[in-house]
Amino acid sequence: MKKNLTAWLCLLPAILFLGIFMVYPLVDVLVYSFEEGYNFASQSYFGTGTYNYSYVLRDPYFIQALKNTFIIVIITVPLSTGIALLISLGLSSIKVLRDFYQTVYFLPYVTNTLAVGLVFMVLFKKTPYSDGLVSILIQTFGGKGVDFIDGPYWAKMFVMCFYTIWTVMPFKILILTSALSSVNPMYYKAARVDDTRPFRIFYKITLPMISPMVFYLVITGFIGAFKAYSDEVALFGTDLNAAGMNTIVGYVYDMLYGNSGGYPSYASAAALILFAIVFTITTINLMVSRKTVYYH
């Protein structure tokens, strides 16, 4: 008993902290999402039910945000992981200037999101003075310039995905290069003596050996991409609905604090829908991983 008391005492700060800042808000969000017609000022509501959910699911802004989020997730997670894997493989097979390249690839990670956003503006935004570097490039090669920031939807989505991939890649490269270097080289020697083709070595040996790390990156990648918001703001400003580039988290934020803000019930409902989506995807990921991921 006394032992238990000590244990609880030691756990107390964490329990208090987590309880107040994690558990209580979570429960509160759940409660909010079922309170209909909640009013911030009077702290009162008309009744309980699922109206908030049906409102959110019918809201065209939410549908747009949902669509944007899914496009970003589906494009950026596989691409960023795949490219990061290719770059890591390249990095681990070169010897000269390896540290230099590693530093270069890691730079985006330590650069401020908004600063990177600024650089992307220079590259992509059309202003009265310039068409943006990429548009100018396209024009030099005979194409038609596009305004990537205020132009057509696909152009904006392209910049968005490009930006996301670019910012999440350094971390993935870091993780994957260390995973690759932890594979015992004797396996490669054994494979070489057995005349294994390079692709087969990668597919049959390297990939299974680093699969736990790849899996970790895929899971966190999915979750991170579903939570995308700040990158969008960095590129398209705070009025994401007007730009048509809102995400689910952006929608939640707007419902709470944006111009149309003051609707915690809608925000809560949207947040819980996002939670349900992330939960489902992560569960599927875990189920797939059981068959494909090998743990040492």
Added chain:
Amino acid sequence: MKIVLEHLTKRFPNRNKKIRDEVVAVNDFDFTIPDGKLIGLLGPSGCGKSTALNLICGLEKPTEGKIYFGDLDVTALAPEKRGVGLVFQNYALYPHLSVRENIRFPLENLRGDKKLTKQQMEEKVLEAAKLVQIEELLDRKPNEMSGGQQQRVAIARALVKRPQVLLLDEPLSNLDARLRLQTREELKRIQLETGITTVFVTHDQEEAMSISDTIVVMKDGVLQQMGKPQDIYDDPINLFVAKFLGTPQINVFTGEVIGEKVYIDKAQVCDAPGVRDGDVYVAVRPEGFVVDPSGPLICEFIGREVMGRDTSVIARHGNFLGENIRAIIPSEELIDSKDGSVRFALKPSKVRLFDKGSEERIRVEA
């Protein structure tokens, strides 16, 4: 397939780049490994024996010299083209693949007209598994097996393609003592059954002695002696080889030869016909001591260790190199050590003389 090494040399640049000296891992190897034999490359750690194996395998390129498999010059050939099977010290079994998949792995790499059907592969896998007696383990993962079983799988994987040469790097060093004994017999059996020329590397002289047809003793990249285990044991070419082979180790005393007689600290221990006067090392195999109350070699008696059939007598002597002399005598022999000393006579056939400067063998006229 006989393996011919012709002036084979491998130098590595020094790790410390400031030092220009290169490390010579293998120095001018020039010998032939006969076809269908089991060869043990023996030497202390760091003597270049693994490098020698890697050179034969092709994982390392020689700095100088040539390697022939039969009449074919394979020096420039990549390892996969040489038709060798290699067993690694840590087995290098792919941990995420089952035993069956591990053994099948080399077969799946075959292409062109060598390509096999699933059926043929399965037959070959079974055949290899049977050879090393692991048929019932085919569906296990490597980490679900003991070290000895993993070792067998590694051998099966190396053998499944029927290589011309089988190379084993410290095949027994990761096994416990009992398993080592069992596995080395197994190794010999597999080698006899397949008739594949087999080269294995070891630092354990007992291992090398017990199963090799021929032993190659190395030191610092230089070949010291090559021959049948018993011949090398009986007739070591220098002090290093004499000390390296045999347990307990050969007992070395400083001594001198005066008038064709060998003296250890004034005590005349045996004759040395045809040997010139001078300082020598007198090396005596443990079984070369005879407890004799009137023997010439008087040693301080430390103790005895009874090991059933034999007894080892532990003693000290001022001229002995090292700390304790170990002599092995039959257990029934009595030792009179009341005054704290023990007297030995030496069997001349177990005494070897070495030059004190060069440590080369000094041969005695028969």
